[in-house]
Amino acid sequence: MTETATPSADPIVPPPTASISEAPFSAAYTRYAMLLLLAIYTINFLDRSIINILAEPIKNELKLADWQLGLMSGLAFALFYTVLGIPLAQLAERRNRPIIIGTSVAVWSGFTALSGATTNFVQLVLCRIGVGVGEAGCTPPAHSLIADYVPKEKRASALAFYSMGTPLGGLLGLVMGGLIADAYGWRVAFLVAGVPGLLFALLCFLTLREPRKILAAHSARV
Template identity: 70%
Template structure:
């Protein structure tokens, strides 16, 4: 990372015209860039903590409110994703010309408030509405954050920097599941929501007063006003229309997200339903070893979050590092690394889910946690590199719209529906129902692999900045 970086604006003539009036970037020091990346990563960690804490709480929520698995899928997926994806576009358009730190701070405060509100829900409808509120708040996080990061760091470090930010995904899931399980064991699932949401209200203040907007203020004249307006949404779509790489990566990641988001709400339920007796024994052994009582939910939460979360943190970092390292010699590495992330985890995941031993299954899931996380840095960095700087936030929002409508919106709902179908429609029972729903969804990674692989053929021609 260099002390002062201004992003390049090269590319095709049409793209150059759209950036000619773009506001210039005030370079930041190396030390401040590091601080900003850490702060943004912590924000994204809270983003995923508040989004994913419901996964470890799914079983007690299901039991108390009398829900079906498809309703759990609705709570963890579609209820959150609907406005989260739709509002990402207009918020990103604002982020192209307004103060991005202010947008992020407002978003953090909003999603944190609605996470706390989840703990007060008395029925399914109230919990759905609270989850919709969380989605509304979180819509303002990643598009402006990706845009800021691309202004803070040089192009050759972009995948690593965005991968560092993306560590918030597994780290947030790790903390959310472990914290949620431990708090729920001691004080119930409602308190877990309140504990998860409270820190964000304080962090919003930190963001507001310490995160800087690197765009220079422009003179108040007609040229400046035109620059502040920036390219239109239609202009951004017109540029993306000619970028085959963007669409291949977007739909490949959408399938990856469908698998990941679809499985997450049910993985803890899988262990509770399939390995209940073994889990009780393992929790008792852990209690004897540690000298204090460890509840079954706490044991599962810590094991799942520790193995998958730490594996994910390492995988996200490794994917960004490999992409930047290999991409310096061959830019196709930015598509190759995600392709490996799509195909390699499948056999490990299926073996873990089908194995009869609970501890083996828990440990075996560490491998796919590492491998499946390799795509974050390369994909998001490529999305920022195939458009001019003034289109980056909008491009990130369009990518997230596709990914989250398909992945987050439909993944949990369909995997939950499959679980109900296998359990009730085929008469396998709720334990085997959720097992085969997880296995069935994992195989879809093959489709993502072929899409990522196809992007290797187009990526050289599509990168402009």
């Protein structure tokens, strides 16, 4: 007599666990944080590019040679921006990223505003070095924060949104710098370009949140 096989019980499927990549904050706060980071990145490029439109009046007033303009607007900025980018990125891997970003914004904005008070080539080069040092601490921690603020399926569009700061800042730097320089002089243009960054730095300190503890607690639960 053939025995009838008893159908086995359905395999037990464990309930799905929550994704560790879930956004740590509300959608409204994440939108605010993304807008603030975009504004910060916009003034990053504004302060970086405004020197280009102001080069001619600076050259005429301070009686600079072409090589001095090149050093001031190129090497003095780019060298420190490039060299310090990696150590500041490594610092952002361990420390509070909003504080790093806020400090960086305050440094480069302060040196941008201070550029308007310079009276010779050396002072202006030192200010441009300060701008490069400050701006080196912006993008690495900002990218890291965006990766934590936004779920993984939306990170590409979030990074693209943040990257809009490049053309926006470049455009504003050239247009605003030219208009203000024509009306009030290149010194005022530097001041107007630098002051808003100090406000954004304050907003960064007071309103941007570091999500590492929240994400670590969520990871421990799952």
